[in-house]
Amino acid sequence: MPSAARSQTVVSAPVTHTDFPGTGSARVFVLHEGYAREEAGRERVGSTVTLILDGDRVIVVDPGMVASRDGLLARLAGRGPGPGDVTDVVFSHHHPDHTVNAALFPRATIHDHWASYAGDRWISRDPGDFGLTPSVRLIATPGHTAEDISTLAATPDGVYACTHAWWGPAGPAEDPLATVPTQLAGSRQRILAVATVIVPGHGPAFRPDALTPR
DSSP states (O other): OOGGGGGGOBOOOOOOTTSSOSSOSOEEEEEEOOEEEEETTEEEEEOOEEEEEETTEEEEEOOOOOSOHHHHHHHHHHTSOOGGGOOEEEOSSOOGGGTTTGGGOTTOEEEOSSEEEETTEEEEBOSSOEEEETTEEEEEOOSSSTTOEEEEEEETTEEEEEESSOSBTTBOSSOTTOSSGGGHHHHHHHHHTTOSEEEETTSOOBOOOTTSOO
């Protein structure tokens, strides 16, 4: 990490389910429903891309692989903002299928597990939880990777969690690509303690129930 960046450290504080609101002012829209499948012998992977609106913040979570960039931007415009209106981009982790289209949003500050990036500024913070707005928080949820974070958004209808702790509604129960699988169950429990809707990395949004893999 550049030494100059260390002088701009932002200190994070732990966020527990007891201090995150059950409702809030955010609005959540899935712009692209993710998938991971084979078609005609070819592997196809798409990231779930999510738009969160809260006050003057326009947040895009995981702008990764999609079949059509033009289609993604058209769905964004259908909700009002243009690419230049996006204020924040969040990477749940650094796999390319969740990050490759970040440059579509040239004015956005990018956030990951331990820093924010604005232009040529590297703004460090302690790894852990970080509030973007009173209704939107980034929380540490290692499992798929050691650096995974989930984005919690408190809406008038409950809390949405954009996360790779699940690929889709069925889990899988054990992530076949997890680099720290022993931490996945704890991260899932942390998310389930507050979230009413899960927006998974490669599948449709779902409401967790007794069959949701823990």
